[in-house]
Amino acid sequence: MIPKAENIESWHPAGGQLEVALLQIMQRHHHESLCQRKQTERAKMDAVRSAARVADLLVATVDGGVQELYINEKRIELEARALLATIAWYRKQTDQWLAATNAINSVLKEIGDFENWMKIMDFDCKRAIVNELNVGIKPSNDQCQHDSHQHYDRRSKYDAIVVTGDARFTRLHVHQLELEKTNLLLPGTLYPLQEHCPGKL
Template identity: 45%
Template sequence: MQQQMEMEERRGSLEVYLLRLVEDYHQNTNLIRENAELLLDTVNGGVQVSFTNEKLIEAEIRALAVTVARYLKQTNQWLATSHSMNSILKEIGDFENWMKTMDYECKSINAALKKICNS
């Protein structure tokens, strides 16, 4: 009878041990699950911040491209105006040179005519 009681005690302690083992397993599993969720939330949060930053950078790039296009157009207009002014100044210089040549020739002709009249 005493052996039977000892067997029941062992069986009872084995059941307690197994129940404790199952309970520890569930606690560890829950802890691992919670840690995995925290890790996943941390990673997802970083990805979300990166995604948001990427969208902001893309918007800035588009705005910068518009600004560059506007400045390019304005620069081309300034270059065209500058080229036009250079052409006009060149024409004025050519005209001034032509006028000096005409003045010299007219003076030469006038001097020659005066010589002819005085002879």
């Protein structure tokens, strides 16, 4: 314990100026040491508070950036899922359209095949009818003279003549409705028989 300056004379009976000066120096040094210690502690506390504040700011900044990145990541993930769902829906629609198009193409192909088959059948039927009409019996001269004065019965059949490009013609009894169906005769038109004997044009 450092004695006070006013008690030096009582503490040292001899007393002296040197001892008093040393005691004052020691007291001043002790006081300055206490003040320096207080300032050091205060500066230390301020430094700790500043460091804590800086750390909090750094953490807040980093956390803010990380939080923003996390939010952006979640948003991108949701948009990616929505995009995948949209792609799957469009893929399904495309598959359905392709299936419908293939079905329509198949139906059109079948219709075209059936139409070609009908045309072939119609052509074959017409050709068969024309061949049947062109087949006849060649009449003789006596038969031509006899048939020139004969009246023909037209109650259910009409007499018709088929031109074959030859000067000879054959008399055939063909029902008019059958000819109209084959487009060989015009509907509602009568085609009476015209007989031509051999040698007569």
